[in-house]
Amino acid sequence: MKRSRRGFTLIEVSLFLAISGLLLVGVIAGTQSSIVSQRFKDSVQNYVEFLRSVYSEVNNPQSPADGRSDYVIYGRLVSFGQNVSLTGERIPEYEQRIYVYDVVGSSANVGTGAAADTLKALNANVVIENKDESGKNIVGVNFAGNVKEYIPTWGAAIDTTKNGELFTGSILIVRHPRSGTISTLISSPSVIQINKIVTEANQTKDFSKVKTILTDSLNTFKTQEVDFCVNPNGVGFKADVRRNVRLLENTRNASGIELINQDDDENRCLK
Numbered sequence: 001m002k003r004s005r006r007g008f009t010l011i012e013v014s015l016f017l018a019i020s021g022l023l024l025v026g027v028i029a030g031t032q033s034s035i036v037s038q039r040f041k042d043s044v045q046n047y048v049e050f051l052r053s054v055y056s057e058v059n060n061p062q063s064p065a066d067g068r069s070d071y072v073i074y075g076r077l078v079s080f081g082q083n084v085s086l087t088g089e090r091i092p093e094y095e096q097r098i099y100v101y102d103v104v105g106s107s108a109n110v111g112t113g114a115a116a117d118t119l120k121a122l123n124a125n126v127v128i129e130n131k132d133e134s135g136k137n138i139v140g141v142n143f144a145g146n147v148k149e150y151i152p153t154w155g156a157a158i159d160t161t162k163n164g165e166l167f168t169g170s171i172l173i174v175r176h177p178r179s180g181t182i183s184t185l186i187s188s189p190s191v192i193q194i195n196k197i198v199t200e201a202n203q204t205k206d207f208s209k210v211k212t213i214l215t216d217s218l219n220t221f222k223t224q225e226v227d228f229c230v231n232p233n234g235v236g237f238k239a240d241v242r243r244n245v246r247l248l249e250n251t252r253n254a255s256g257i258e259l260i261n262q263d264d265d266e267n268r269c270l271k
Contacts, residue, residue: 040232043156044243044259047230050150051247052254054078054100058173058182059253071104073145074119074174075182077126077214080158081168081191086147088199096157096166096235101126101194102145103174103214115174115183116218122177125214126194141198141210152230157237159229160189161268164238167228171247172221182252185221192217223250229269242269 054076061073079099083091091097105122113121127141152158158167169188176183194213201210229242244260244267251257260267 039154040156040241043153043232044230044245046153047156047158047228048245048257048259051245051257054173055182055251055254058175061175071128072107072177073102073104074122074124074177075103076173077101077103078171078173079192079194080170081166082193082195084193084196084199086143086149086195088195094235096152098150098158099195100148100150101143102147103172104128104145110177112178115176116185116221118176119174120215120218123215125211127198127210127213141201141207143198155234157231157233157235159231159242159269161227161229163242164231164236166235170221171226184223184247184251184256186224186226187217187220188226190220225249227268240270244269
């Protein structure tokens with residue numbers, strides 16, 4: 001007797017498609033979660049490497065970008081919270097840009113005082129007068145040496161320990177002209193609006209404020225420990241997974257930058 005062959009029923013096909021769909025959704029969700037997690041790790045590590053690179057540059061200084069011998073680079077100023085870009089444009093509230101400037105001063109012989117006092121004696125600044133080859137002043141001012149703009153990767157933000165509050169202020173990393181000792185000084189939360197001051201000076205031709213941008217604020221800098229919280233949610237958002245990057249007090253090299261474990265009691269970004 002010949003047996004009849006029968007295919008899948010509509011119910012069986014529907015069940016197969018439903019189960020396959022659920023499995024596919026699970027795979028996609030797991031992959032997406034993995035991608036987000038990896039991007040967060042990358043943004044944290046990228047910020048750590050950014051800070052370490054600044055210390056490396058201070059320990060291995062280059063000549064000013066314009067090649068002038070009457071200025072010496074003594075370190076870097078890392079600035080958080082400025083509201084104007086290098087080109088004078090307003091920075092949107094949903095963006096965070098961090099700027100790094102060369103700190104330059106005269107090459108005069110100075111004493112062995114504290115870093116801030118020494119910089120003041122050297123008339124240190126983050127901008128230089130614009131001169132032609134003959135040494136004659138040209139209208140306008142330039143930033144000293146190299147200026148870098150750093151933006152946290154993958155939409156992350158650098159917060160304070162207060163959840164959702166952006167870190168503002170400045171980090172001054174300088175090398176003493178005589179001893180060569182590296183000092184780290186912090187001024188926070190006040191912001192030195194360097195880009196804005198320079199932009200306005202070049203527009204109005206009044207450069208009086210530019211000449212003392214750094215020396216006017218040196219008394220606000222001090223040695224202290226700083227906790228940065230890398231926020232994966234971006235600017236202005238709260239997050240319970242922020243990662244703690246710590247800059248130890250008076251750090252002298254890249255080893256003073258610590259990445260605190262997420263489940264460590266020392267993680268101040270989760271408290």
